[in-house]
């Protein structure tokens with residue numbers, strides 16, 4: 119399915135009035151924004167001034183400040199818009215898809231009433247679809263997207279109950295409100311608030327926003343007395359982010375207060391559990407436990423509260439948990455959900471409560487490959503959390519981790535043609551000789567209707583909105599500062615907080631090629647700083663990165679895992695060239711990671727590679743393959759499904775081990791090792807050639 123939207127329109131026919139980012143949300147005013155859509159239609163919209171979080175050290179660029187032009191993210195942005203978004207919209211109209219607008223239509227009285235066809239969190243996933251389209255509308259002004267959004271918003275507003283409540287599974291099933299945390303009421307209403315805030319920012323239309331405000335007002339009435347019986351509500355707590363998002367576009371202080379209440383209520387009453395991170399108050403938490411989507415959504419929401427309030431205890435807790443995750447509970451792909459089902463083994467609470475968890479963090483260094491859960495939404499949650507911690511601190515390590523997740527465990531969830539999805543993202547896939555665990559599939563699936571192996575559609579619209587909004591992650595701005603976070607072909611055309619215009623053109627084929635060119639098109643007449651991310655993965659390559667200004671080497675340290683700052687008066691035509699050596703690297707894991715002992719993974723830049731069975735001779739079994747550590751690894755352009763990518767070639771060994779059926783142990787015999795050629799593909803691109811076997815970690819000799 120292709121949807122013909124032109125990606126690089128003449129975006130502005132009328133110059134925008136300067137919008138001061140020094141203006142905070144409370145003082146925000148409405149300005150008139152004219153957007154020339156791709157179809158030549160002039161849309162008129164009202165939009166609030168961008169919000170400046172007072173305790174973040176940078177500000178997100180405005181909605182249409184960055185345009186992907188060419189390269190990796192431009193291709194994903196385009197495919198997402200042309201293929202994935204229309205596909206997801208269509209699937210979410212099916213009454214028996216796990217996420218379905220049909221439930222909202224029934225609740226709205228626009229379809230005959232019946233039992234809900236979607237899951238309990240269907241509403242939240244439908245809101246994510248609208249949020250995705252709003253991001254695209256900001257850059258395209260596309261009429262079809264506008265019609266779809268108008269249709270969805272009309273249904274949502276009509277489905278809402280008079281007091282502001284909206285969670286259709288509860289409304290249609292007849293279950294009492296707030297009777298069961300797994301009904302996901304706050305997840306649904308959290309995404310409602312976020313999507314409505316984004317929709318208002320991108321379109322200027324108020325219907326969705328006004329409905330979300332009624333919802334937030336209802337939630338404030340319900341939760342501001344801090345009723346003990348509701349202390350544990352907020353499973354997958356998008357409600358914290360949602361309340362802050364609504365605060366940021368309305369300036370209404372009680373929405374920020376609501377977000378803070380949501381954070382503080384967790385763990386405030388007996389009966390909490392590790393699974394939902396509400397056994398221990400967040401400010402006292404020492405480690406990452408429980409469900410990884412619930413966790414990362416909580417941490418993202420708490421980081422948003424920190425950005426607005428400067429709550430240092432909350433930030434310190436987030437930092438402790440972050441260190442716990444990245445030093446002992448994260449896969450090389452950025453996934454964090456090690457277990458499908460297990461028990462929370464806390465370090466800091468003894469004796470251990472017998473507390474079951476699922477889709478969750480494991481113990482430290484418990485990172486199994488074949489049975490990794492790594493739900494796509496949790497991997498996205500890691501990227502969102504890293505992004506937020508970065509804006510609070512400016513520390514590159516956070517953005518490096520967001521990048522690790524994006525290029526690996528996030529993109530692995532969508533097929534290269536853009537219409538099929540993974541829910542779990544393991545690092546090894548075997549065949550029928552072992553059981554698949556919950557939500558595992560050999561191949562990606564297109565929908566979650568009754569014929570599908572899955573009954574959860576939370577991940578696809580989370581992917582679409584993440585790819586859609588990445589242009590706002592590419593850069594950040596601050597006082598006389600532009601942060602360059604993501605590399606890829608794009609144009610930045612923005613206004614700094616003091617009102618100065620900055621325009622620069624970036625050209626790069628990152629991550630396949632490490633050459634980045636930044637040309638200044640427009641800059642103020644006083645010094646401003648460009649801060650370029652020097653990725654942390656460079657610490658493992660043998661060649662040093664290099665930076666040139668107008669052809670001359672820049673004499674400054676390029677420390678991996680930092681931002682290098684160049685502050686000067688920039689002139690139009692000034693050109694910065696950054697070379698980030700893309701060198702295949704064999705990566706080892708901490709020896710305490712049992713499942714990676716004696717093995718290596720191969721990375722090139724931020725991309726993790728894997729071995730997949732279609733790249734092996736038919737008579738070579740993937741479990742018999744060893745990597746030859748002494749052989750060079752060559753990088754070549756791929757072809758077929760891997761066109762535009764870099765594929766790696768090296769040598770390995772086949773140590774044939776024969777049939778293991780019914781055998782658990784036997785003598786190891788490396789004497790019959792025979793050399794073979796190996797081809798490694800990017801991990802995110804596996805499973806695009808039918809049912810296959812795959813492994814990221816390979817034994818090495």
Ligand SMILES: [Zn+2]
Pocket residue numbers: 493494495496575576577578580
């Ligand atoms: Zn999901």
